[in-house]
Amino acid sequence: MSAPAEHYTAFTRLLHWLMAAMILAMLFIGVGMVASISSAHEVLIAVHRPLGIAILLLVLIRLANRLAHRAPPLPSDLPLWQRLMAKASQVLLYALMLAMPLIGWSMLSAGNYPIVMFGAVHLPAIAPASPALYAFLRQAHTYLAFVLFAVFLLHLAGALFHGLIRRDGVLASMVHGPGRKEDKH
Amino acid sequence: MSDHLNAPLDPSTHSPNVAPPQKDPQTPERQNRPKPGQIAALSLIGLILAAIAASFAYVAGWLTPQRLTASRFVDALQLNNGGIYEGYRRAHAKGVCFVGHFESNGQGVALSSASVFAAGNTPVIGRFATGAGNPHTPDGDVPVRSMALSYQLADGQVWRSGMNSVPFQIIGTPEAFYEFGVANRRDPSTGKPDLAKQQTFAATHPELKRFSEAMAHWPITNSFANSTFNGVNTFRFIDAQGTSHNVRWIMKPQAPVVALDKQALDRLSADFLSIDLHQRLQQGPLRFDLMVTEAQPGDPINDSSRPWPDDRPTTHVGTLVVERDIAQADGPCRDINFNPLILPKGIEPSDDPILAARGSVYSESFNRRLREEAAAHIPPAAAGGRP
Ligand code: HEM
Numbered sequence: 001m002s003a004p005a006e007h008y009t010a011f012t013r014l015l016h017w018l019m020a021a022m023i024l025a026m027l028f029i030g031v032g033m034v035a036s037i038s039s040a041h042e043v044l045i046a047v048h049r050p051l052g053i054a055i056l057l058l059v060l061i062r063l064a065n066r067l068a069h070r071a072p073p074l075p076s077d078l079p080l081w082q083r084l085m086a087k088a089s090q091v092l093l094y095a096l097m098l099a100m101p102l103i104g105w106s107m108l109s110a111g112n113y114p115i116v117m118f119g120a121v122h123l124p125a126i127a128p129a130s131p132a133l134y135a136f137l138r139q140a141h142t143y144l145a146f147v148l149f150a151v152f153l154l155h156l157a158g159a160l161f162h163g164l165i166r167r168d169g170v171l172a173s174m175v176h177g178p179g180r181k182e183d184k185h
Numbered sequence: 186m187s188d189h190l191n192a193p194l195d196p197s198t199h200s201p202n203v204a205p206p207q208k209d210p211q212t213p214e215r216q217n218r219p220k221p222g223q224i225a226a227l228s229l230i231g232l233i234l235a236a237i238a239a240s241f242a243y244v245a246g247w248l249t250p251q252r253l254t255a256s257r258f259v260d261a262l263q264l265n266n267g268g269i270y271e272g273y274r275r276a277h278a279k280g281v282c283f284v285g286h287f288e289s290n291g292q293g294v295a296l297s298s299a300s301v302f303a304a305g306n307t308p309v310i311g312r313f314a315t316g317a318g319n320p321h322t323p324d325g326d327v328p329v330r331s332m333a334l335s336y337q338l339a340d341g342q343v344w345r346s347g348m349n350s351v352p353f354q355i356i357g358t359p360e361a362f363y364e365f366g367v368a369n370r371r372d373p374s375t376g377k378p379d380l381a382k383q384q385t386f387a388a389t390h391p392e393l394k395r396f397s398e399a400m401a402h403w404p405i406t407n408s409f410a411n412s413t414f415n416g417v418n419t420f421r422f423i424d425a426q427g428t429s430h431n432v433r434w435i436m437k438p439q440a441p442v443v444a445l446d447k448q449a450l451d452r453l454s455a456d457f458l459s460i461d462l463h464q465r466l467q468q469g470p471l472r473f474d475l476m477v478t479e480a481q482p483g484d485p486i487n488d489s490s491r492p493w494p495d496d497r498p499t500t501h502v503g504t505l506v507v508e509r510d511i512a513q514a515d516g517p518c519r520d521i522n523f524n525p526l527i528l529p530k531g532i533e534p535s536d537d538p539i540l541a542a543r544g545s546v547y548s549e550s551f552n553r554r555l556r557e558e559a560a561a562h563i564p565p566a567a568a569g570g571r572p
Pocket residue numbers: 023026027028029030031033034045048049050051052053055097100101102104105108115141142145146148545548549
């Protein structure tokens with residue numbers, strides 16, 4: 001195997017790291033604001049809503065990009081269960097990146113809340129006002145956030161496993177483009 | 186796991202730019218056995234994951250059970266209420282919905298650019314209530330009454346506001362307010378609050394005296410219609426030039442004030458306030474004037490337990506017209522969170538810590554009661570929340 005390893009495109013990598021930072025921030029902002037009774041609650045929620053909607057827009061672009069470009073293959077010696085894990089966690093991450101903001105938006109709609117972005121700018125309701133729907137979506141927003149956090153940890157563990165233990169180029173394929181191999185030495 | 190630890194490293198895909206876990210660039214030849222470096226790497230991975238998970242738990246408040254969170258505040262309210270009244274608000278539980286509109290006279294534009302203050306009408310969903318957390322408390326037993334409003338602005342923005350019939354807050358910080366609740370909690374063995382605890386609290390919180398003195402002279406009227414409702418907390422009105430004005434507001438009734446005859450309470454229905462409201466609205470709408478008072482330099486902005494002097498400039502910015510009452514059981518106010526931090530552009534919160542706490546505590550109370558409604562298969566309110 002002498003062919004250089006394939007890397008994700010620069011655009012894919014940009015989206016990945018930008019969104020990784022945004023989503024991680026959203027998870028921490030989310031649990032932090034809900035627990036806080038200080039003015040941090042309002043400040044954080046004012047960030048949480050537009051940042052969440054920005055994630056929704058970015059994930060749509062990212063999905064289109066992913067469907068248009070094949071992902072680099074995983075190393076051929078990777079055990080099957082690890083390939084399946086990698087696949088499954090990626091599908092789950094996409095599903096949650098899409099679901100979380102949609103749930104946030106629709107739960108506010110169902111709870112009779114205005115969906116404020118910034119200043120006078122706000123979004124229309126996308127669900128009918130309903131206590132049953134609100135209660136369901138509000139709890140889903142919490143539990144799916146915990147699932148997202150767990151899958152993120154798993155994904156991170158996988159990435160570090162590739163980067164630090166297997167050192168098989170999988171982490172590098174998302175960290176930088178091809179051709180950086182010769183940078184050093 | 187050892188399977189993969191032993192997996193041969195493929196030199197063609199190995200990237201030296203990925204930082205190895207430890208400073209050991211001269212890793213010896215690959216072996217088919219876990220190397221110390223790999224074990225160190227595994228530990229490092231474990232450490233990283235544990236650190237991230239622990240920070241998450243810390244931020245969520247799970248590691249600090251003594252920290253006052255919205256959830257713990259609502260737990261405390263429930264304890265003081267003597268139980269959970271499913272589907273009801275954790276404070277101001279007993280109330281009645283109304284619909285109406287706000288007629289702005291245009292005077293507020295000088296203080297705030299919020300479109301609700303431009304001359305014209307804005308539809309309103311509201312709620313009158315008594316302050317108790319137990320929805321079965323007779324109206325005559327509760328000294329505090331409230332009015333909550335949701336102004337539905339033409340462009341889809343919303344302004345929510347909750348006002349009390351007492352002019353200022355009993356205590357200026359949420360932590361002290363929480364402790365006050367603890368001090369007043371009924372001892373399950375005696376059914377009464379612990380006098381010693383109450384006295385200790387009063388001794389360390391002189392503002393209680395200011396409040397009870399004011400309450401002694403505060404008129405309790407015989408109707409929602411002639412009660413004055415106070416916004417209590419300070420807000421910032423931002424005018425078109427971007428200048429910020431620290432304000433408090435009241436809803437002043439146009440109906441003549443008649444004091445409640447405390448001697449006659451026995452003969453009154455436990456629900457006399459909502460019965461009276463309904464009767465009055467049969468005769469025609471009720472009106473309240475929205476009066477906005479601006480602070481002078483030095484007035485307390487972030488302490489709602491301290492009233493401002495009476496001579497502050499006050500502007501009449503418009504009139505609330507209450508048109509129709511609807512029982513809260515399926516009225517349009519039922520599933521609304523009258524969180525006073527839901528504000529349109531042109532109105533911003535002050536740094537009053539009570540105001541900040543209300544934002545998160547009301548949301549937690551709202552979440553709990555809607556969950557209970559959902560569990561009881563309560564359908565959406567008949568009149569709907571969104572006009
Ligand atoms: C990737 C997107 C998102 C993530 C990861 C996320 C995460 C979270 C988390 C972890 C919480 C705390 C849940 C709890 O402890 O109960 C939360 C609460 C919340 N989120 Fe999101 N969220 C996202 C998008 C959104 C969006 C788009 C909106 C609205 C437009 C939204 C609105 C809210 C609201 C209103 C709360 C509750 C605040 C409260 O009860 O005080 N979220 N979110």
